[in-house]
Amino acid sequence: MALRLEARQLVKRFGARELFRIPEFNLRAGESLYLQGENGVGKTTLMKILAGLDKPCDGSVRLLPARRRWWLSALDQKVIYLHQTPYVFAGSVADNIAYGLRYRGFDQQTIRQRVALGLRWSRLEALAEHDAVTLSGGEKQRMALARAWVLEPQLLLLDEPTANLDVDSVSLVADMVSGMVADGAAVIVSSHQKTALTRLCQRRLHLINGQLREVFSSTRQEQYGH
């Protein structure tokens, strides 16, 4: 069964200030969505809530079919959130790409094979054994995408993935993300500016004044919020 994300009556407040109120939001497998909005409107918070890394003050986020097993105390393994500036764990590039695979029950040989595929996919083979903290911004972003790609996510949330990247890196990252969408993953890209990556997206939503509005959809016309 293909993945479906449903959010209902989402409200996030910081103290007395209400950041946003979203009555309804849906996303299906294979959809790519560009979430636009100015700095500070709550794009990152919304994406973290959708990824299960943050909790809304009210409302709910459901991922169907449900896979989360509370006794594992793990987030849904098919949803991955990537920070604007990816966090790099201590160790080599290959170690970083292998990180999530260690928690999926794969044997060592499968992990090695998947890491090799990830390195090739992200064009980081030559840097496999390099200390990951020495990578450039673009290389770190590709490494983070490879770290997610090897886990075959069904929903990928990319928070300003092309901020601070040069044109070539943006194009490379856009190619990688479009490959993941072609493989059937749903992708949400947040950005406050249009790039080659945001142009790939089928839907465009605007988070403004605490409301989420669908401003463009190549597949449907819907509007969220008031």
Add this chain to the structure above:
Amino acid sequence: MDSLITTSIAALELLFSGDAELWTIIGVSFRVSLSAIAIAAIPALLLGFTLAMVQFPGRWALVAICNALMAVPTVVVGLTLYLVLSRSGPLGEWHLLFTQPAMVVGQVLLCFPVLVCMSHSAFQSVDKRAWETARTLGAPWHKALLTLVNEARFALLAALVAGFGRIISEVGCSMMVGGNILGYSRNIPTAIALETSKGEFAQGVALGMVLLLLALLLNFLLASVRGRGQQV
């Protein structure tokens, strides 16, 4: 000056002659302090992690209390524990006073706040994205915690060294709850205090040399681990 040189030579002779009494004292010190740090380390690290990562009412009060406890004199901890463990105290029936377990308990109480405060700082300095990245990549919370421990390993190692340094060299608590019994509860600091009061400086200086050597070794270890970690 002559006296200092003569005493130092006598101390070295004592150390290298394999003097049984001296090495028993060193053995007691290490056994007690290593047991204390081993018992305190994991609960203190978990509390430090909780204080750094989890928001709950009274968190800052707890941090402030731990900070204050770091400065409590060892004799005060020793006195409190003495009153608790003495025959008329609430735990008098346990007959722990003047035993090595009592010294271990005292040293756990002494190093616990140091470990909590320093691990709290260590975890606070780790980027919050490390936790979120670990969790979103599928790590259960306890594995994500181990990832954070790895990310903060230098600071956590420094916390362990500082905690160990506090207890291996403390006199007050060990003297009060250990009783300074030769061959059983006499450790390096209590032996130094006793030998010095008797005017027998050679053994005191020899034991002081062991403490100095230990401090140097631990700090070299810390520096070398840090150095290797920073080589890229």
